Amino acid sequence: MEITADQQDDNHELQRPTDWPVQVRNKIDFVKKNNISEPPKKRKYSNEYLKYGFSVTGDEDCQKPLCVVCGEILSSGSMKPSLLMHHLETKHPTHKQRNISFFQRLSNSPNLNSCLISTNEGNEAAIEASYRISYHIAKSGKKSYYR
Numbered sequence: 001m002e003i004t005a006d007q008q009d010d011n012h013e014l015q016r017p018t019d020w021p022v023q024v025r026n027k028i029d030f031v032k033k034n035n036i037s038e039p040p041k042k043r044k045y046s047n048e049y050l051k052y053g054f055s056v057t058g059d060e061d062c063q064k065p066l067c068v069v070c071g072e073i074l075s076s077g078s079m080k081p082s083l084l085m086h087h088l089e090t091k092h093p094t095h096k097q098r099n100i101s102f103f104q105r106l107s108n109s110p111n112l113n114s115c116l117i118s119t120n121e122g123n124e125a126a127i128e129a130s131y132r133i134s135y136h137i138a139k140s141g142k143k144s145y146y147r
Helices: 022-033 047-052 081-091 100-108 112-140
Strands: 054-057 064-067
Touching: 047 054, 047 081, 047 100, 064 081
Parallel strands: none
Antiparallel strands: 054 064
């Protein structure tokens, strides 16, 4: 079916023909209503989430919940009290009755992950040098064994 010039309004938007089936017209209305130009609102970290055992990691634009007990980083979509409580109840059932001061102490204390990250920061130059040497050996095509 062709759309003619008389089926356009003043805003140059096409009007739907009235002889289209109801399902098609309803679908078009649904698409037009739900075509939102602004991005959905993202949930921000609240200090109240610490009572569920979660701190925050990441920058201001992309905050992610960090479990202070196991160090697991959940997706930003999981920053809902019900999902944080679910993690605490399923992964750490012994800690679900703990008060907020327990979780504050855990979040302030240095853990194994932060120690590992700080020790690996100085090795970047050595890793790059090792990569370059391996690359040149592989590029030469010679079979060589270093012992």
